[in-house]
Amino acid sequence: MSYTELAKYYSLKVGTITKLVMTGDFTNIVKIGRKNYFRKADVEAWIDSKTIKVVGV
16 A cells, blocks of 8 residues: 555545654555555554553443
8 A cells, every 4th residue: 555545545644654654653664666555464453553442431
């Protein structure tokens, strides 16, 4: 997935994704030529790692 595809799929801004990548707080990128891509499985694993369990609501 490209930055634009990822942003559209998860309703995020490209700038938000860029910031997460630059701070090292996001999944790894796959560089093909000059372009950067994300593996969907890696993104989903990153999202799963950010999931928190809410108790008592």
